[in-house]
Amino acid sequence: MPELNRVAEELGGKPVRFLAVSLESDTRRVRVAMERLRLTLPVATVESEVLAPLDLDSVPATVFVDAEGRVVGRISGIASRSELRARAERLLAPAATAAR
Secondary structure (H helix, E strand, O other): OHHHHHHHHHOOOOOOOOOEEOOOOOHHHHHHHHHHHOOOOOEEOOOOOOHHHHOOOOOOEEEEEOOOOOEEEEEEOOOOHHHHHHHHHHHHOHHHHHOO
């Protein structure tokens, strides 16, 4: 998640938002972990209704969702900062957004 947090900060001025997802049911532990890692991303937890449409079956995973709420990409496993940024920028490119 620190890599995702960095990419979120780097792309802060672009029309893209990031959401961390935790499968931990103890929200206090999630909050403590976020503080310890100095993450500023919003976090969805297992109790949040946002998880069902993402169809997550393993973590870590990265899911890309467009402005209409459609899943437009996934990365399973740990993604590097360069991979996260490249995928986000590819999805933000005019040709990619026009195709939707």
